[in-house]
Amino acid sequence: AQSVTQLDSQVPVFEEAPVELRCNYSSSVSVYLFWYVQYPNQGLQLLLKYLSGSTLVKGINGFEAEFNKSQTSFHLRKPSVHISDTAEYFCAVGVQGAQKLVFGQGTRLTINP
Amino acid sequence: DAGVIQSPRHEVTEMGQEVTLRCKPISGHNSLFWYRQTMMRGLELLIYFNNNVPIDDSGMPEDRFSAKMPNASFSTLKIQPSEPRDSAVYFCASRRDTQNTGELFFGEGSRLTVL
Numbered sequence: 001a002q003s004v005t006q007l008d009s010q011v012p013v014f015e016e017a018p019v020e021l022r023c024n025y026s027s028s029v030s031v032y033l034f035w036y037v038q039y040p041n042q043g044l045q046l047l048l049k050y051l052s053g054s055t056l057v058k059g060i061n062g063f064e065a066e067f068n069k070s071q072t073s074f075h076l077r078k079p080s081v082h083i084s085d086t087a088e089y090f091c092a093v094g095v096q097g098a099q100k101l102v103f104g105q106g107t108r109l110t111i112n113p
Numbered sequence: 114d115a116g117v118i119q120s121p122r123h124e125v126t127e128m129g130q131e132v133t134l135r136c137k138p139i140s141g142h143n144s145l146f147w148y149r150q151t152m153m154r155g156l157e158l159l160i161y162f163n164n165n166v167p168i169d170d171s172g173m174p175e176d177r178f179s180a181k182m183p184n185a186s187f188s189t190l191k192i193q194p195s196e197p198r199d200s201a202v203y204f205c206a207s208r209r210d211t212q213n214t215g216e217l218f219f220g221e222g223s224r225l226t227v228l
Contacts, residue, residue, distance in 0.1 A: 032214055043117070043204055043219030044156075051214050090156065094213035099144065100169065101213055105155040 002027035002093045006104035013081055014112050021076040021107045023091030033074040034092040034101065035065055044090060050074065061085070086111045115139070117220035119205050125226045131193040134223045137186055138207030146217065147180055147190050148204040156204075162188065163211045195227045 007022040025031060032051050036044040048059025055067040065076045074091060088108050092101040118137040126132055138145050146161040160170040162182045170180070177196070182188040192199055202222040208215045 036217075041221070043206070043221050044217070045219065046216045049214075049216070099163065099211055099213050100146070100158055100161060101217070103156040103158075 002031065002095055002102050004091050004093050004102055004104035006089075006091055006107050008107050009105065010108045010110065012110045012112060015083055016080045018079050019077065019081050019085075019109065021089050021091075021109065023074045023076065023104060025072050025074065025091075025093045027072075027093060027095060029095050032094040032096070033065075033067060034094070035059065035063070035074075035076050036090045036092060036103075037061075038088045038090065038106075040087070047076070047089070081109070081111050083111050083113065085109060117205055117207050117218050119203075119220035119223050121223055122221065123224045123226075125228065126195055127228050128196055129194045130227075131191065132195045132199075132225060132227075134190045134203050134205075134225070136188045136190070136205030136220060138188070138205070139209075139218055140186065142207035142209050142218070143185075144208040144211050145182060145188050146206040146208070147188070148206065148219075149201045150204060150222070151201045159190070192225075195225075197227045200225055200227050 003026045005024045013019045034049045035047040038044045048057045050057045050067045058064045063078050088106045090106050091104040094101045120135045147159040149157045159172045160180045165182045180190045202224045204222045206217040206219045
């Protein structure tokens with residue numbers, strides 16, 4: 001069975017600073033990887049996903065993530081954050097042939113002015 | 114296009130009462146998922162349906178929980194009787210196809226408080 005670990009439950013950063021949210025996964029087979037964002041009082045929405053091909057994936061709102069198979073990681077990055085990026089971010093993993101995703105515990109990103 | 118629609122958005126009830134949460138998936142989507150979110154346990158998958166058929170209900174916590182999908186445009190999650198530990202935000206999500214490469218579209222959630 002696959003699992004996801006988000007190493008930081010909370011990440012505070014200053015506005016316009018870079019940020020990295022860490023995600024590691026465990027699986028014995030090839031994986032699909034996702035990042036979802038949850039703004040306050042809303043449902044989750046897809047930021048980006050890795051299915052195959054280029055290991056650097058670009059998503060919405062200036063976010064990107066890099067798939068690193070040897071380190072079993074899929075860290076999310078943004079070079080310069082805005083107040084509007086304040087949200088909870090979830091990493092998720094799925095495997096080929098299965099139909100459900102396994103979500104991490106989430107990382108709360110707080111942007112300070 | 115309308116997104117996933119959940120009702121009610123907020124529900125406060127007393128222990129022992131029956132709770133019914135409702136979901137209308139996006140038209141044309143073939144898979145529907147019910148999740149529960151709490152501070153302690155994060156986001157948990159309760160059950161999911163493909164083409165209105167329940168596929169995996171291993172996440173349903175106990176017999177007090179049941180879910181149905183009588184047609185492609187409607188699903189319910191019922192808790193009977195409810196307990197304070199059921200307090201959580203319940204999300205419904207739908208996906209166009211049954212393969213997990215596709216995007217999940219989430220509703221805004223139903224916040225349940227059981228007193």
